[in-house]
Amino acid sequence: MNQSIIHEAREATPLIHHLTNQVVMNFSANGLLSFGAAPVMAKAEEEAADMAYNADGVLLNIGTLTADDLSSMVRAGVAANEKGIPVVLDPVGVAATPFRKTAVKNILEQVKPTVIKGNAGELAHLVEIPWETKGVESVGDGNADEIAAKVAKMYQTAAVVTGKTDVICIENEILQNHTGHPILGKITGAGCLLGSVLSACLTTNESIGQQAMTAAAFYGLAAEHAAERTDVNGPGTFLPHFIDALSLNPAALERK
Amino acid sequence: MNQSIIHEAREATPLIHHLTNQVVMNFSANGLLSFGAAPVMAKAEEEAADMAYNADGVLLNIGTLTADDLSSMVRAGVAANEKGIPVVLDPVGVAATPFRKTAVKNILEQVKPTVIKGNAGELAHLVEIPWETKGVESVGDGNADEIAAKVAKMYQTAAVVTGKTDVICIENEILQNHTGHPILGKITGAGCLLGSVLSACLTTNESIGQQAMTAAAFYGLAAEHAAERTDVNGPGTFLPHFIDALSLNPAALERK
Amino acid sequence: MNQSIIHEAREATPLIHHLTNQVVMNFSANGLLSFGAAPVMAKAEEEAADMAYNADGVLLNIGTLTADDLSSMVRAGVAANEKGIPVVLDPVGVAATPFRKTAVKNILEQVKPTVIKGNAGELAHLVEIPWETKGVESVGDGNADEIAAKVAKMYQTAAVVTGKTDVICIENEILQNHTGHPILGKITGAGCLLGSVLSACLTTNESIGQQAMTAAAFYGLAAEHAAERTDVNGPGTFLPHFIDALSLNPAALERK
Numbered sequence: 001m002n003q004s005i006i007h008e009a010r011e012a013t014p015l016i017h018h019l020t021n022q023v024v025m026n027f028s029a030n031g032l033l034s035f036g037a038a039p040v041m042a043k044a045e046e047e048a049a050d051m052a053y054n055a056d057g058v059l060l061n062i063g064t065l066t067a068d069d070l071s072s073m074v075r076a077g078v079a080a081n082e083k084g085i086p087v088v089l090d091p092v093g094v095a096a097t098p099f100r101k102t103a104v105k106n107i108l109e110q111v112k113p114t115v116i117k118g119n120a121g122e123l124a125h126l127v128e129i130p131w132e133t134k135g136v137e138s139v140g141d142g143n144a145d146e147i148a149a150k151v152a153k154m155y156q157t158a159a160v161v162t163g164k165t166d167v168i169c170i171e172n173e174i175l176q177n178h179t180g181h182p183i184l185g186k187i188t189g190a191g192c193l194l195g196s197v198l199s200a201c202l203t204t205n206e207s208i209g210q211q212a213m214t215a216a217a218f219y220g221l222a223a224e225h226a227a228e229r230t231d232v233n234g235p236g237t238f239l240p241h242f243i244d245a246l247s248l249n250p251a252a253l254e255r256k
Numbered sequence: 257m258n259q260s261i262i263h264e265a266r267e268a269t270p271l272i273h274h275l276t277n278q279v280v281m282n283f284s285a286n287g288l289l290s291f292g293a294a295p296v297m298a299k300a301e302e303e304a305a306d307m308a309y310n311a312d313g314v315l316l317n318i319g320t321l322t323a324d325d326l327s328s329m330v331r332a333g334v335a336a337n338e339k340g341i342p343v344v345l346d347p348v349g350v351a352a353t354p355f356r357k358t359a360v361k362n363i364l365e366q367v368k369p370t371v372i373k374g375n376a377g378e379l380a381h382l383v384e385i386p387w388e389t390k391g392v393e394s395v396g397d398g399n400a401d402e403i404a405a406k407v408a409k410m411y412q413t414a415a416v417v418t419g420k421t422d423v424i425c426i427e428n429e430i431l432q433n434h435t436g437h438p439i440l441g442k443i444t445g446a447g448c449l450l451g452s453v454l455s456a457c458l459t460t461n462e463s464i465g466q467q468a469m470t471a472a473a474f475y476g477l478a479a480e481h482a483a484e485r486t487d488v489n490g491p492g493t494f495l496p497h498f499i500d501a502l503s504l505n506p507a508a509l510e511r512k
Numbered sequence: 513m514n515q516s517i518i519h520e521a522r523e524a525t526p527l528i529h530h531l532t533n534q535v536v537m538n539f540s541a542n543g544l545l546s547f548g549a550a551p552v553m554a555k556a557e558e559e560a561a562d563m564a565y566n567a568d569g570v571l572l573n574i575g576t577l578t579a580d581d582l583s584s585m586v587r588a589g590v591a592a593n594e595k596g597i598p599v600v601l602d603p604v605g606v607a608a609t610p611f612r613k614t615a616v617k618n619i620l621e622q623v624k625p626t627v628i629k630g631n632a633g634e635l636a637h638l639v640e641i642p643w644e645t646k647g648v649e650s651v652g653d654g655n656a657d658e659i660a661a662k663v664a665k666m667y668q669t670a671a672v673v674t675g676k677t678d679v680i681c682i683e684n685e686i687l688q689n690h691t692g693h694p695i696l697g698k699i700t701g702a703g704c705l706l707g708s709v710l711s712a713c714l715t716t717n718e719s720i721g722q723q724a725m726t727a728a729a730f731y732g733l734a735a736e737h738a739a740e741r742t743d744v745n746g747p748g749t750f751l752p753h754f755i756d757a758l759s760l761n762p763a764a765l766e767r768k
Contacts, residue, residue: 023281023297025535025576029700034747039700040605041535044578047611054608064281066300066324068578093296096310099303186503188285188295231487231743235290236499243748247698279537279553320537322556322580349552352566355559442759444541444551487743491546492755 001217002210003250005201010036014056014203016196017080019043019073021063021092024189027239031193034247037200048072052079057199060111061192062103063092070103077111086202089113090195095125108155114202115212116151117160117195123147127154145174158208160198162191166216170209177213179220179255181227186235187242194219197246221253222246257473258466259506261457266292270312270459272452273336275299275329277319277348280445283495287449290503293456304328308335313455316367317448318359319348326359333367342458345369346451351381364411370458371468372407373416373451379403383410401430414464416454418447422472426465433469435476435511437483442491443498450475453502477509478502513729514722515762517713522548526568526715528708529592531555531585533575533604536701539751543705546759549712560584564591569711572623573704574615575604582615589623598714601625602707607637620667626714627724628663629672629707635659639666657686670720672710674703678728682721689725691732691767693739698747699754706731709758733765734758 018041020028029039042051045068052058058080060073080087089111091104104126116123124131127150144161148169151159158170166177184190198215202208222245232238245253274297276284285295298307301324308314314336316329336343345367347360360382372379380387383406400417404425407415414426422433440446454471458464481504482488482497501509530553532540541551554563557580564570570592572585592599601623603616616638628635636643639662656673660681663671670682678689696702710727714720737760738744738753757765 021297022278022299022534023285026282026538026700029535030747030751033698033700040608041533041576042605042609043534043576044611046579047609050609050611064297064299067302093298096296097298097303097306099300099306186289188282188289233497234500234503235286236496236501239286239499240496240748240752241745243751244746245748247746277553278534278555279541282538320553320555323558349554352552353554353559353562355556355562442545444538444545489753490756490759491542492752492757495542495755496752 001250002206002214005204005206005211005214006218006250008204009200012203013038014200015040015054016057016059016199017042017051017055017076018059018061018196019048019069019076020059020061020192023063024192027189028193028196030243031246032196032200034243035197035200036247039196043069043072045072045075048076049079052076053083055085056203057086059088059090059195059199060107061090061092061195062094062100063192065100065103070106073107074110077107081112086114086199087111088195088199088202089116090192091116091118091122091126094122095131113155113157114208115158115160115198116155117162117198119162119191120144120147123151123159123161127151149174158212160212160216162194168209168212168216173209175209175213177216177220179217179224181220181223183227183235183238184223187239218250218253221255222248225253257506257510258462258470261460261462261467261470262474262506264460265456268459269294270456271296271310272313272315272455273298273307273311273332274315274317274452275304275325275332276315276317276448279319280448283445284449284452286499287502288452288456290499291453291456292503295452299325299328301328301331304332305335308332309339311341312459313342315344315346315451315455316363317346317348317451318350318356319448321356321359326362329363330366333363337368342370342455343367344451344455344458345372346448347372347374347378347382350378351387369411369413370464371414371416371454372411373418373454375418375447376400376403379407379415379417383407405430414468416468416472418450424465424468424472429465431465431469433472433476435473435480437476437479439483439491439494440479443495474506474509477511478504481509513762514718514726517716517718517723517726518730518762520716521712524715525550526712527552527566528569528571528711529554529563529567529588530571530573530708531560531581531588532571532573532704535575536704539701540705540708542755543758544708544712546755547709547712548759551708555581555584557584557587560588561591564588565595567597568715569598571600571602571707571711572619573602573604573707574606574612575704577612577615582618585619586622589619593624598626598711599623600707600711600714601628602704603628603630603634603638606634607643625667625669626720627670627672627710628667629674629710631674631703632656632659635663635671635673639663661686670724672724672728674706680721680724680728685721687721687725689728689732691729691736693732693735695739695747695750696735699751730762730765733767734760737765
């Protein structure tokens with residue numbers, strides 16, 4: 001983890017425009033506020049591009065996508081590309097239905113993401129590697145390195161494959177992050193909020209590989225820190241402490 | 257409570273497709289994850305049926321219904337009926353407006369629910385028993401046995417009338433559950449999340465009466481368990497502990 | 513703070529119809545329930561007016577406004593005006609995009625709010641005082657007295673400008689509230705939930721100035737009370753205790 005990325009992101013309090021799913025909006029907003037950046041979540045087609053122009057980064061997450069949302073996402077993504085600010089695409093559950101497959105294809109034809117971030121099953125689908133999914137959840141980790149590399153190459157972007165080990169690929173470089181905690185699998189939106197923190201880190205002056213590694217490492221360490229508290233007895237009590245941990249100094253989170 | 261239903265549901269981690277209201281999406285997802293099942297909440301008309309075909313159960317909750325949502329609910333419900341997976345209908349606030357009345361009528365003409373679940377006022381409305389409501393809340397308990405029996409008969413379904421005593425009717429059998437805690441009335445979505453847990457229990461190999469009783473009994477015991485903690489001082493601190501309690505072994509929750 | 517307003521509101525459990533943003537729906541519902549009033553959040557155009565007729569107050573918050581939401585807000589607001597129940601307008605981020613500017617203008621042409629409530633930047637925009645905003649957040653406090661006075665005069669309403677000091681203006685009277693805590697700036701929806709509590713207080717038999725002062729004072733004291741707990745270490749752990757504190761007796765919250 002490059003701690004200066006966290007400090008730099010917090011100093012600038014970047015505004016991240018979220019076109020995200022309705023399940024996680026509150027959690028993502030609180031998590032990103034605690035981290036030290038500023039969320040905004042305007043979803044109307046009429047203002048999606050305007051809000052992207054106001055912002056420092058854009059996050060597109062298709063978890064509860066509708067046809068109207070798709071149109072807003074494309075507008076926000078195109079505006080972000082024009083302005084030259086980072087765009088993170090989180091193709092939640094893309095393999096689950098034809099509607100999602102077509103929607104993501106549609107986005108990728110019009111918007112160039114800085115990072116495509118998802119679990120192994122989601123990103124495998126984008127590069128036509130066979131994969132088993134269950135609803136919007138991926139089953140197993142598989143060859144995440146191969147998946148990340150193919151996504152990075154095919155879409156000329158950075159790829160972040162989340163899992164027990166997070167795999168990041170940009171150009172031909174593969175990075176791996178080993179922080180994290182299984183309890184993240186018992187709360188909704190763990191991957192979604194990582195997308196928000198990642199978007200904030202991408203607004204700093206560093207390489208995308210370092211930014212993605214730092215976001216993933218910091219996020220996983222915050223989860224470990226919260227999960228280890230003696231007053232955490234399950235996913236419900238984990239949540240408030242995890243939100244708190246996202247506000248901590250990265251030095252306080254580093255493993256001893 | 258038939259504890260084996262809880263164990264069986266958790267072992268299978270059933271995927272429950274939620275067409276539910278925007279107020280409770282996060283809470284329902286976290287609660288169901290903690291319980292040990294898997295939520296998915298795709299709401300677009302274009303994919304509602306596809307996602308239902310992927311799922312093990314479908315929950316329809318009209319709390320913040322729009323015309324678009326109604327169409328998605330019908331598609332998901334019809335697909336679930338075709339596939340032969342359980343459907344729970346939660347007609348939140350049905351008596352409050354003509355829009356809701358017509359919507360629920362519309363759903364019931366096209367979808368056959370496995371269980372219709374609601375408070376006394378909501379279910380009374382469905383069988384034209386006069387009742388006083390306030391917004392989407394029911395006032396008083398009334399004759400829940402009679403209401404449950406009429407709903408079960410008229411709609412050829414199981415009926416769950418929630419309240420201080422939960423009343424379940426299937427065919428001509430009436431069951432009553434006495435677990436629960438008044439603090440559930442001070443949080444939003446307590447009834448909605450019961451619908452999620454009930455949907456998960458309905459995917460097991462047991463009678464619907466036993467499944468509904470077990471879901472209601474377990475849910476109420478989890479609430480009692482959380483409410484009795486010394487660090488719970490109100491609905492805010494109750495919530496994280498309630499989410500935790502939903503992950504516990506049913507044996508740990510049984511009253512001494 | 514006029515404690516009797518809190519007691520009177522709780523005794524009546526007023527039903528507040530929320531047309532509010534998707535980020536805060538769960539938080540606002542839980543916060544208002546804890547306070548002792550009843551939230552309802554029906555958003556379909558077809559029932560917005562009917563639900564307003566059922567309610568004791570209406571809250572319009574444009575945080576994640578869509579064109580459909582706008583139409584529902586106007587219908588609910590017009591119905592509330594006809595029925596003679598209070599309407600609170602929270603023009604979240606109004607200055608951020610042309611869509612929001614036009615939407616709020618549209619609402620204000622058709623609906624007469626009892627109170628317009630927002631941060632200094634939002635209310636400055638409504639009276640064409642230049643202001644710097646960042647996304648939907650206001651930067652700095654500026655001359656809140658002047659802003660509140662101009663809003664009250666131009667829209668013939670009460671104005672509540674939230675900030676470190678909350679400024680309330682009705683007719684020519686200016687009131688100031690000094691309770692509150694900086695941690696409210698680290699959670700999403702702090703201003704939105706104040707709108708809910710304010711709506712509940714406006715249903716009592718007191719002057720609007722006293723109602724608004726009481727809502728703001730009580731809300732800020734609840735935040736102070738929660739923030740001072742030894743087990744609060746950040747915004748995540750603050751949230752459950754803040755929800756709890758909203759249920760307390762106002763006498764228990766008054767500063768010593």
